């Protein structure tokens with residue numbers, strides 16, 4: 001019996017004759033943040049989407065994935081819905097794409113609790129208010145009545161994080177979750193994720209193209225090149241311990257911190 005929250009073993013993905021992933025393996029344990037870095041097109045998003053079985057039917061996938069000890073590829077549709085709803089919070093780059101533009105924030109937040117868990121609406125609303133407060137949103141009762149277009153990008157990404165936490169998942173899959181935010185908002189949103197992680201022992205798989213961020217935020221970092229994991233380093237050793245030529249070239253191309261804050 002494994003304690004890992006996420007285990008991906010020998011994951012292969014192809015679209016027809018185009019091979020996208022080759023033998024990707026990784027694990028995420030409770031309380032751990034694992035980074036996934038690599039240039040655009042290296043297969044980071046595909047790895048996460050394959051693990052959640054969120055790929056189009058044309059995708060040919062092989063390998064094994066367990067989330068919270070449950071077999072994802074062997075699951076039937078009902079089991080798969082339960083795994084996604086109960087075990088995983090999925091946060092993507094674009095918060096506007098993640099929220100229904102014509103629904104109030106409160107309804108989007110309550111949806112999974114009411115629909116999947118059969119929770120009474122008033123109770124779901126109470127949890128919504130509590131979570132919005134936890135992710136640093138002031139006047140949460142007021143925000144619940146607003147629509148996505150009334151909130152800034154940084155606010156909305158906090159709402160998406162709150163939505164990802166509603167069902168108390170143990171695993172967070174974050175795909176460029178803070179990339180669209182300005183530096184200050186990014187730091188605030190990362191601090192919220194870190195707090196929530198400490199409080200709940202969340203495991204996080206954190207996809208980013210930002211190597212400085214990966215080094216600072218992740219316990220371990222996996223480097224992907226053309227659909228393969230080519231190197232694994234601790235976050236602390238990312239900039240000093242890399243031996244693979246590809247990792248070294250990525251690090252050399254990473255903009256300096258002072259350039260980024262300009």
Ligand SMILES: Nc1ncnc2c1ncn2[C@@H]1O[C@H](COP(=O)(O)OP(=O)(O)OP(=O)(O)O)[C@@H](O)[C@H]1O
Pocket residue numbers: 015020038039040041042043044045046047056209
């Ligand atoms: N539905 C699809 N059909 C065919 N090829 C696809 C499909 N989705 C993704 N790909 C290809 O898979 C490869 C990996 O893409 P993926 O989005 O996983 O990379 P990534 O590392 O996450 O890149 P980015 O940082 O740009 O998001 C790319 O070459 C992409 O063109």
